[in-house]
Amino acid sequence: MDFDMLGLTPRLVNKLEELGITEPTPIQTQAIPHAMNGRDVLGLAQTGTGKTAAFGLPLIHALSKDGGKPKPKHVAGLILAPTRELAKQIADSLEAFTKGSHLRVGLVVGGVGINRQIEFLRRGTHLLIATPGRLIDLLDRNAVSLSETRYLVLDEADQMLDLGFIHALRQIAPLLPKERQTLLFSATMPKQMQELSNSYLTNPVRVEVARSGQTAEKITQSVHFVAQPAKQSLLVELLAKHKDEMSLVFLRTKHGAEKLMKSLRAAGFAAGSIHGNKSQGQRDRAIKAFKEGEITVLVATDVAARGIDIQGVAYVYNYDLPNVPENYVHRIGRTARAGASGQAIAFCSSSEMGELRAIQKVIGNELDVASGRIWEVETAPNRGGRGGKRGGAGGGGKRRFGAGGGSNQGGKPRGQKRGAPKSGGQKQGAPKGGNRRRSGGSKRAAS
Incomplete structure (x- = not known):
């Protein structure tokens, strides 16, 4: 037709x-x-x-x-x-x-x-x-x-x-x-x-034309279990592998987005940012620079998730998982546009387990585990930038994090009984009540 x-x-x-x-x-x-x-x-x-x-x-x-x-x-x-x-x-x-x-x-x-x-x-x-x-x-x-x-x-x-x-x-x-x-x-x-x-x-x-919440078929989705302090170094490591390709990085807060953008620039990346503290002219210029390839990494809050229609965005990083699970769908929809393919990569810290489960419920699918183990995230101390075992090196290959429980792959920590590492009195899987504590504080629109 x-x-x-x-x-x-x-x-x-x-x-x-x-x-x-x-x-x-x-x-x-x-x-x-x-x-x-x-x-x-x-x-x-x-x-x-x-x-x-x-x-x-x-x-x-x-x-x-x-x-x-x-x-x-x-x-x-x-x-x-x-x-x-x-x-x-x-x-x-x-x-x-x-x-x-x-x-x-x-x-x-x-x-x-x-x-x-x-x-x-x-x-x-x-x-x-x-x-x-x-x-x-x-x-x-x-x-x-x-x-x-x-x-x-x-x-x-x-x-x-x-x-x-x-x-x-x-x-x-x-x-x-x-x-x-x-x-x-x-x-x-x-x-x-x-x-x-x-x-x-x-x-x-x-x-x-698609089930509500369904994501594009050509988007490869994965999650890294990583301690919050280790997220930045993990992001730098991943971005360095495709430095010339276009990447979008989503955070919850305006302050966090600006701070991360400056850190990425200091690390040698051509980065810009877009969030509610930017004037309309600044936001327009950042999007124009991203579209024209002057910058290859755009750090954004959800204000940009519905307004970026740029061909060629190869990677979308959910540096912070969104409080509203439907926003995940719109964030990763910035890649794989008009029939292209793309990758959506999520970082999940211990305080974001509830958000991850909510996202998987909305999309009706489980994310492949790219690195890290749940118990390492839940028990790892802050070791100055990588947390635990590199914040997510634990084992490769495609694994699944089930929507209703913890990760059951990659073996078990030494010296602990199977399936029951302790973290503040909690069992290994879902923190009690789906972990209602939201990282980033109360629900707010980062506009």
């Missing part, structure tokens, strides 16, 4: 051909016809499978056929995204699709001056891509009206829930007409997503 068979306008099909896009992806094949028929759509698909075009092309098709232009300050179609990076990525794609047409595409996000955004909106906008916070700022200033917005898209809505944007949605949604078309897209489907769907979609068509 090709795009003209989906019923898109000839101009739009020709534009896609100019961009080298000739064959729709599965999510596009399934979602576009329903969207063009005016149905509300709940779309579930892995990252990197073309969700932007799945909702963007039907909107461009409909607005192109209308032929009119919105009133001053009014918006015909609104696309909400949780992060600046994702919003800009969507805007770049839609601007490419609409180039040469009469459609006006606008982007409003925080971190940049608001006055230019106000000036742009004064003329009216066909498609507006926005982060919820900045949109509310503009609404409060009466710089934009949603009273005639006929199309609403919620992209990566699960992260909107995680970042607390549900309150912003409750402010924005009543300002739109009740008679509208709503499209909701995401890679995961936590319980709250169904509630969100029930609140904002009317009799939606559910389009699911």
